[in-house]
Amino acid sequence: MEKIPAVRFEHITKAFGSKVVANKDVTMDIEKGEIMALLGENGSGKTTLMNMLSGIYRQDEGQIYINGEEVHINSPKDAYDLGVGMIHQHFKLVDLFNAAENIALGMDKKVTGNAKKIEKDVREICDRYGFELDLKKKVYNMSVSEKQVLEIVKTLYRGASILILDEPTAVLTPQETDKLFSVLRNMKADGKSIIIITHKLNEVLAISDRVAILRKGEYIDTVLTKEASVQSLTDMMVGAKVELDIERPDVKHKTRRLSINHLTILDKYGVKVIDDVSLDAYSGEILGIAGISGSGQKQLLEAVAGLQPAEKDSSIKYIDPETREESQLIGKSVSEIKKLGVSLAFVPEDRLGMGLVGNMDMTDNMMLRSYKNGHNIFTDRKTPHDLAEKVKEELEVVTPGISTPVRKLSGGNVQKVLVGREIATEPTVMMAAYAVRGLDINTSYTIYRLLNEQKKKGVAVIYVGEDLDVLLALCDRIAVLCGGRLNGILDGRTATKEEVGYLMTKLIDYGQEAETYDYHEEA
Amino acid sequence: MTIMKKHKSERDPLFHVVRRTDISFGKAMLIRVLAVLAALVLCGIIIVLITGENPFEMYKYMFDGSFKTPRKFWAMLQDLALLLCVALALTPAFKMRFWNIGGEGQVLMGGLGALITMKLLGDDGAHLPHAVILPLTILAAIVFGAIWGVIPAIFKAFWNTNETLFTLMMNYIAIQIVLYFQFIWSGGSNTIPIVNAGRETSTYAGWLRLPAEIDPSFTGSTVVPSSSGFLLNIIIVAVLTVAVFFYLRNSKQGYEISVVGESENTARYIGINVKKVxxxxxxxxxxxxxxxxxxxxxxxxxxxxTNSARGYGFTAILVSWLAKFNPFYMILTSFLIVFLQKGSIELASKTNNIINSNFAEVLIAIIIFFIIGCEFFINYKIMFNPRKKRKEAEA
Structure with a gap:
């Protein structure tokens, strides 16, 4: 008997408006009992394709077959009835409900009331696949990984045999990722089909059986994972040979640009989020900042940017590259710092919520940095418009036009707009927080290249990162934060991943006090 | 093969809805015009079914309300200008996502400021000349309005109070204050007499008017109080419309308003003083x-x-939103509202209350509903799924 695929897409086309074709004539199969990775650059149509399978969008042309039968999926409910469940990047849970209530939500009335039966069924699912789930725990008390487990269990409870996971590991720690992968393998062994969308190629190689590649909305090919490598997948994704080595030019003309001394910052509950940190940043180098997320990275950068008040005795001095004059940045507002002549570029972690205005177009977003220029009461739109054109051209921003609101762009393109604008201010200090989070490999390398260009121009670059391999390949020095304290500065050329990892989790030089400190609270 | 659960949509539905990303201005306008026509047809059917009257005659009465005589036409323009002025006032706040529903109170306080100045410095008080009183009247109105507007803003900026409730409550305080003056200055009749236009000593001090040569509706002793100043009001509001349009679209402050409205975090990041804005x-x-x-x-x-603000503080919210905060579109939307209001009054009077004002308001509601509802068809497209394919699916 011929093998019937769990899902078959046939000539699927989906367009948004007349300009954007998200999927073009996509034909591909997903087998039963396999883990398939769906790979593509930002905006290549992966999520759109999966949204059609899960009933959020409807294809313009083409057919979807499930278990060999043509199906018409017009709503997420249809998808559920067909055994398709999607776990979105942003979880769809009710915070005030506990796990069991969230699972019961939206089910048949008979089921909703029967707490005992739900509990029994959920237990069975958890035992079968190896999930750990506390049914009585409220969602607002759960960690990201617990919420994800709940989402998956909820989907399985509704009888899903085809699971789609959209960037499931983006928010997980390495340990949590391992745990997730082990349950995915158990589910696969049970005959479930799993589609996983991710940008992390080493994870693709670790978990999947086959890899399907999309490029600019078109289906390229499906390859067996065991025959693929990071290099081969990247090349297919981009459609050209990509250089996968991060350049690290030698540091030249190193002078002190920023001098942070005894910086202490309290959060709104009075807890020290940055504790007596002293650190220098030099021109012409990239200073990496490593640490478990929430170790004070955000506050450190915001303090330099004038967005974060600090305790007394804290000091952040800026040394002017020309005059060597020192100016204190603590206690000054963003505009006061700008008036001092300090040209500071800051790429914050929250791109659309802080760095840009999602509803505004590229021109208006470029204007954020320049609108105050000139003594006219009216704004100059010409310069930002030209800058928008230039950024679009030089950084290859994919957008229907510079008058499209930036929130409609894909993650990588949003970041290009932001970084492009910040670089255009010709900074002397450039700070970037998680600059490649959620970006595909090609865009990530564009960002590394741009940072290196700034370094070569003599800018003091501060790069907060989470991927240790990248930090070690890109940065000249790596400052490691642990629970708000500076736990050591390593040479990026000689340090090892283990050293950095050790400093991230274990405070040194602080004696007995440090050992009793609970790091996991921070994570 | 595994047995699948039966699911409901075994075949394609008749149509599906797709978001439009680009629609030409002309096409959008055509949809709006069609919506108005559809509303008129529906209203016509309702009129015939309920009253048995000829709907075309009814529409003619409605039209007459604004256009029958030059005087009606001027009165319509006058009301349009006033409503537009309040809508212009609310729009900067709305663009900042500051829900100022206290327009009513702010207008009343502005008016009260003007009246107090005219009364205390004019014929009943200090007898100052018009040239002195007029600037002070303008200043008083502006200061009173600004104070009533800034109080909720200060509380919002420093203590993050809810501006919707705050501005709403300020309306009632304003009404009570006006009521107080109504009481002390009316001599018991509860109506304050027209100021500075006494029979013997008419100085019209503080009156906002054009010289008699330009606006003949105002000629010394034969003044028609309700029609004086029509033209000047209209000119002032026309200037304000252009000014607000460019202020919001092209000025640095207008840009700051948009950024604060869209994202306070971004505003702070870029160095905008959010409280100040x-x-x-x-x-x-x-x-x-x-x-x-x-x-x-x-x-x-x-x-x-207490009714001097005419409810425009609230109606203007609709005007501003319908026009998507564009001052020039607001000319159209305030015309629409005023036209419908005037029409319903005319309709009620002409039909001897067969169609009373309540019924007229039902018709207005239907028309506005269609106009707002048609935005759906401007933002979304209905795509009919081809017959052939559906048949195939059934087979």
């Missing part, structure tokens, strides 16, 4: 409301009561 914008909003009060009291009514 909130307070400054509400001062502007209050000033414009004060000007609306000035136009009403010094330009039109020359007296004040």
């Amino acid at each position: 909130i307070i400054r914008t509400m001062i502007i909003s209050g000033i414009l409301c004060g000007i609306a009060g000035l136009l009403i009291v010094a330009g039109t009514d020359h007296t004040i009561d």
